Amino acid sequence: KNQVEQSPQSLIILEGKNCTLQCNYTVSPFSNLRWYKQDTGRGPVSLTIMTFSENTKSNGRYTATLDADTKQSSLHITASQLSDSASYICVVSAGYGGSQGNLIFGKGTKLSVKP
């Protein structure tokens, strides 16, 4: 069964600190992996999309890594800010060639950044 598991479920860090969120998946065939940021009361916003051949992708202070062999991804946030407080959702796309109709969503990690 295709699944995406995220850890931790929730995380509290102090402003300025770094943190890493984890995503493990059992999806076959793998097409790509996305990280979304979802602020409270808003829709998800795409941070990164990585295909099979990409190991690392950055978007400002956000860096995503992908290990297709171990089927793991991580999202590293550097020098956290209060505005980073949100849920971060890992999404894996299944299928050859890919379409967006076969996306498997993790349940997200809720990050709280405290002053």
Add this chain to the structure above:
Amino acid sequence: DAGVIQSPRHEVTEMGQEVTLRCKPISGHDYLFWYRQTMMRGLELLIYFNNNVPIDDSGMPEDRFSAKMPNASFSTLKIQPSEPRDSAVYFCASSPRGGATDTQYFGPGTRLTVL
């Protein structure tokens, strides 16, 4: 661009009533997606359209749910009759194309409460 527009933002109704949620995708986007988000299950794809044609409705939970896209700038998701277990946040998203690495742009969501 105004982004994806959803209405209403909040809906409270009683069990058995008909509920209609509305979505206006970003102009020029060929794909439109309806999602449901709950704490227990996270984000789930309900149905998606390509050029106004439903492509996959396998995520629609039961016959009480229906979706239409009469033209490129408007879609509805209808629940009739509604039940308390339908309470969730419903998101609409659009994408320029349905390619594997294309970004989906989410609307702000409609929070539905069925009493």
